[in-house]
Amino acid sequence: MTAAIFELDLNIDLGEDVEEFRTELRRWLDGRVPRLVPGMDEAELFDARRRWQRDLFDAGWAGVAWPREYGGRGAGPLQQFVYYEELTKAGAPEPVNQPGIILFGPTLMALGSETLKKQYLPRMLSAEDIWCQGFSEPDAGSDLAGVRTTAVLEGDHYVARGQKVWTSWATYSDRCALLCRTDTTAERHRGLSMLILDLHQPGVEARPITQITGDHREFGELFIDGATVPVDHVAGDPGGGWAFAMAMLEHERSDLGLHNHARLQARVSQIAEVIAAAIADGRLAGADAVDLKQRLADVWIRCGLLRDFNAGTALRLARGEVPGARSSIIRLYWSELAQAVGELALACAGPDSPVTAEFAFDFLHSRHTTIASGSQQIQRDIVAQRVLGLPRHRTA
Amino acid sequence: MQAPLTREQAEFGAVVARIVSDARDVAARPAPDTIGAPFDADLWSTLRDGGYLAGVAPGGDAVLRGLLCEEIGYRLAPAPVAGSVVGAGALLAERVPDDELTDAVLSGELVAAIAACDEIEVTGPGEEPRLSGVVPRVDPLQHADRFLVASPRGLFVVDASADGLERRPHRFDLTVDVGGLALDGAPARRLASDVSEANQRATLLMRLARACEAVGAARRCLDLTVEHLAVRHQFGRPLGTFQALQHRCAIAAVEYEAALSSVRRACRAEASHDERITLHVDVAVVSAQRALQVAASTAVQLHGGMGFTWEHDAHLYLRRSRAWTDGAETTVPRTVERIADAVLAESGRS
Numbered sequence: 001m002t003a004a005i006f007e008l009d010l011n012i013d014l015g016e017d018v019e020e021f022r023t024e025l026r027r028w029l030d031g032r033v034p035r036l037v038p039g040m041d042e043a044e045l046f047d048a049r050r051r052w053q054r055d056l057f058d059a060g061w062a063g064v065a066w067p068r069e070y071g072g073r074g075a076g077p078l079q080q081f082v083y084y085e086e087l088t089k090a091g092a093p094e095p096v097n098q099p100g101i102i103l104f105g106p107t108l109m110a111l112g113s114e115t116l117k118k119q120y121l122p123r124m125l126s127a128e129d130i131w132c133q134g135f136s137e138p139d140a141g142s143d144l145a146g147v148r149t150t151a152v153l154e155g156d157h158y159v160a161r162g163q164k165v166w167t168s169w170a171t172y173s174d175r176c177a178l179l180c181r182t183d184t185t186a187e188r189h190r191g192l193s194m195l196i197l198d199l200h201q202p203g204v205e206a207r208p209i210t211q212i213t214g215d216h217r218e219f220g221e222l223f224i225d226g227a228t229v230p231v232d233h234v235a236g237d238p239g240g241g242w243a244f245a246m247a248m249l250e251h252e253r254s255d256l257g258l259h260n261h262a263r264l265q266a267r268v269s270q271i272a273e274v275i276a277a278a279i280a281d282g283r284l285a286g287a288d289a290v291d292l293k294q295r296l297a298d299v300w301i302r303c304g305l306l307r308d309f310n311a312g313t314a315l316r317l318a319r320g321e322v323p324g325a326r327s328s329i330i331r332l333y334w335s336e337l338a339q340a341v342g343e344l345a346l347a348c349a350g351p352d353s354p355v356t357a358e359f360a361f362d363f364l365h366s367r368h369t370t371i372a373s374g375s376q377q378i379q380r381d382i383v384a385q386r387v388l389g390l391p392r393h394r395t396a
Numbered sequence: 397m398q399a400p401l402t403r404e405q406a407e408f409g410a411v412v413a414r415i416v417s418d419a420r421d422v423a424a425r426p427a428p429d430t431i432g433a434p435f436d437a438d439l440w441s442t443l444r445d446g447g448y449l450a451g452v453a454p455g456g457d458a459v460l461r462g463l464l465c466e467e468i469g470y471r472l473a474p475a476p477v478a479g480s481v482v483g484a485g486a487l488l489a490e491r492v493p494d495d496e497l498t499d500a501v502l503s504g505e506l507v508a509a510i511a512a513c514d515e516i517e518v519t520g521p522g523e524e525p526r527l528s529g530v531v532p533r534v535d536p537l538q539h540a541d542r543f544l545v546a547s548p549r550g551l552f553v554v555d556a557s558a559d560g561l562e563r564r565p566h567r568f569d570l571t572v573d574v575g576g577l578a579l580d581g582a583p584a585r586r587l588a589s590d591v592s593e594a595n596q597r598a599t600l601l602m603r604l605a606r607a608c609e610a611v612g613a614a615r616r617c618l619d620l621t622v623e624h625l626a627v628r629h630q631f632g633r634p635l636g637t638f639q640a641l642q643h644r645c646a647i648a649a650v651e652y653e654a655a656l657s658s659v660r661r662a663c664r665a666e667a668s669h670d671e672r673i674t675l676h677v678d679v680a681v682v683s684a685q686r687a688l689q690v691a692a693s694t695a696v697q698l699h700g701g702m703g704f705t706w707e708h709d710a711h712l713y714l715r716r717s718r719a720w721t722d723g724a725e726t727t728v729p730r731t732v733e734r735i736a737d738a739v740l741a742e743s744g745r746s
Contacts, residue, residue: 011664
C-alpha cells in the first residue's frame with residue numbers, strides 16, 4: 001500500500017465529473033484486478049495482460065479518451081489521467097498493446113481514412129490485434145529518415161522488402177505500422193509512407209532479440225521479403241510517412257500512460273519501506289544511510305513533480321492545447337527519473353534480499369527510457385531547437 | 397508542463413512583468429568597490445501605490461504573490477517583497493493584526509524585517525525594554541524601517557533609526573539587502589509574547605517567496621543564454637548550432653520546468669490552506685535552488701569570457717544561486733533530510 005505522502009494534493013480542481021469517474025472506476029476495479037502469478041513465463045505473462053485488456057474493453061474501461069464509435073469511452077484527457085493513476089494504484093497489470101493504443105491508434109484517428117479506423121481501431125483496443133511499431137532498422141536508429149525498407153506498388157498492392165530491428169512485441173504482434181520508402185526518387189523525408197502490414201503472411205518472419213535483462217519478452221526484429229500490403233492500407237497520405245511517424249512519436253512522448261508517475265511512486269514507496277526497515281534494524285547507518293536518504297528524497301520529489309506535469313498536460317489537452325515539442329521535456333524528466341529510481345532500488349536492495357531480482361531487472365530495464373522513442377540526445381535537440389528556439393542543426 | 401493559469405492570473409503576471417521590467421534594470425549597478433544596499437524606491441512605490449503589495453500580502457492571493465515574486469526574481473529587482481511584505485507581514489498579521497504597524501507593512505508603506513534570535517537580552521522596565529544580542533541574518537537590512545525582533549522573550553519592534561544598532565551587510569549576493577544585525581541596548585516596544593509558531597509560518601511563506609524568485613531568475617538565465625547563443629558567431633556559425641551547447645540549455649530547461657511546477661503547486665497549496673504546506677514548500681525550495689544553480693552556471697559558462705566580467709549580469713544570478721538560502725535552520729541539505737524523514741516515517745507505518 002502506497003503511503004499517503006505519495007499523494008500530496010495537487011490543489012487542482014479536476015471537476016466533479018472527473019471525480020465521479022474516479023469513484024466509478026474504483027468501484028469497478030474492486031475485486032476485478034487479476035494478480036499475476038510470480039514465475040509465469042514470458043508468453044503466459046503476455047497472455048494475462050492481453051486478457052486483462054479484453055476485460056477492460058468488454059466493460060467499457062479501455063480507451064477512456066477514445067471516441068465511442070471506435071470502442072472507447074468517449075471521455076477526456078482528465079479522465080485518462082485519473083484512469084492510469086487508479087489502475088496502477090489498484091495493482092493492475094501493465095497495459096498491453098501500447099504501440100497500438102497509445103501511438104498508432106490516436107495518430108490514425110487524426111490522419112487515417114474512415115475505413116481503416118473502423119477496420120482496425122476497435123480490434124486494437126480490445127487487444128484482438130496486437131500491434132508493433134516498425135521504425136528502427138540496422139542502419140536507421142536516431143536517423144530515422146534513413147530507413148531503407150521499401151514498398152513497391154504493383155497493381156493493387158505494395159510489395160515490401162527490408163528489415164526492422166529493436167521492435168517491441170514483434171513476435172507477439174499481428175499488425176505492424178511499417179515506416180518504409182515508397183518513392184526511392186524523392187528527397188529522403190518525402191519518399192516515406194506508413195503502411196499497415198499484416199504479419200501473418202509468407203514473406204514476414206519475426207524473431208526475438210534477447211534484451212539487456214537476459215530475457216526476450218519485448219524486443220524483436222522483422223525480416224520482410226515480398227510481403228504484400230493492399231494499396232488502401234496506407235495510414236495517412238502516400239508519401240506522408242514522415243509526418244505520420246512524427247505525430248506518433250509526439251503521442252508517445254506526451255502520453256500520460258507512458259510517463260506513469262503512479263508506477264514509479266509505487267516503486268519508490270517500496271524502496272522507502274526497504275530503507276526504513278534497514279535503518280530500523282541497524283543494517284543501514286552512517287554515511288550509507290545519509291546517501292540513500294538523500295536519493296530517496298530526490299526521487300520522491302521528482303515523482304510528485306512528474307504527477308504535476310501529467311496533470312498539467314491533461315488540463316492543457318482538455319483545453320484543446322497540443323503539447324508538441326514540449327512533450328520532450330516531460331519525456332526527458334520521466335526517463336531520467338525512471339533511471340534514478342532503478343539505480344536507487346538496486347543500491348538499497350543489496351545482493352541477497354527478496355527484492356533483489358525484481359529491482360535488478362528494473363534497473364537494467366530502465367536503461368531503455370533514454371534510448372527508445374528518440375534517445376535522450378534527440379530529445380535534448382528537440383527541446384533546444386523547438387522549445388527554446390536555438391538554431392537548427394541536423395537532427396531535430 | 398504546469399497546470400495552466402487562469403486568464404486573470406496570466407494577465408496579472410503580464411502586468412507585473414511589465415512593471416518590474418520598466419524599473420531600473422540590474423545592469424545599472426555601481427563599481428565593485430562602491431556597492432550600496434540595493435533598493436529600488438521607484439519600483440517599490442509603483443508596486444505599493446498600485447495596490448499590488450497589499451493584494452498579494454499574506455491574507456491576499458497566494459498564487460498572485462508567487463507570480464509577482466517570479467517577476468521580481470526574473471530581474472533580480474531589489475524590492476524586499478519576500479522579507480517585508482511576506483515575512484514580516486505574515487508575522488504581524490498573525491500576532492498583532494490590529495497594530496497600526498501591521499497594515500503599514502502589508503501595504504508596503506513601511507518596510508520591516510524579521511530579526512529572529514534565540515538569545516536576546518532584555519533590560520530596562522517592562523514598558524521601555526532595551527534589547528541586546530546578535531542576529532545573524534536579517535532580510536531586508538539597510539532599507540528596513542522597522543526590525544521585528546522575534547525571540548523566546550517575545551516579539552519586539554525596534555525603529556531602524558534607534559541608537560544601539562549595528563548593521564553588518566553580507567556582500568556576496570549583490571541584489572539582496574541582507575546581513576547581520578547587532579543590537580546593543582536598542583530601545584524597543586513589546587508587541588506580543590510567544591511568537592515561535594507565527595515565526596515559523598512567516599519563515600515558510602518567505603522561503604516560498606524566495607523560491608518563486610529563484611525560478612524567475614532561472615528563466616532569465618535561460619533567456620539571456622539562448623539570446624546570446626543565437627547572436628554570437630564562432631567557426632562561421634551561431635554558437636547555438638553546436639549540440640554540446642544546446643544540450644546544456646536543454647538540461648537547464650528541464651530543471652526549470654520542474655521547479656516552476658514545484659513553486660506553482662506550493663502556491664496553490666498555500667492558497668487552499670493545504671495542511672501539507674510545509675512539505676510543498678520544502679519541495680519548492682529544493683527544486684528552485686537546483687534549477688537556479690544549473691541555469692546560472694550554464695549562463696556563465698556559455699557566455700564565455702563575457703560571463704566572467706563584472707559588466708555582464710550573469711554573475712549576479714550566479715551569486716544569487718549560491719547565496720540563496722533562507723536562514724540557518726533551513727539549508728537545502730537539511731530540507732532534503734526532513735523530506736526523507738517524512739517519507740520514511742510514513743512508509744514505515746504502512
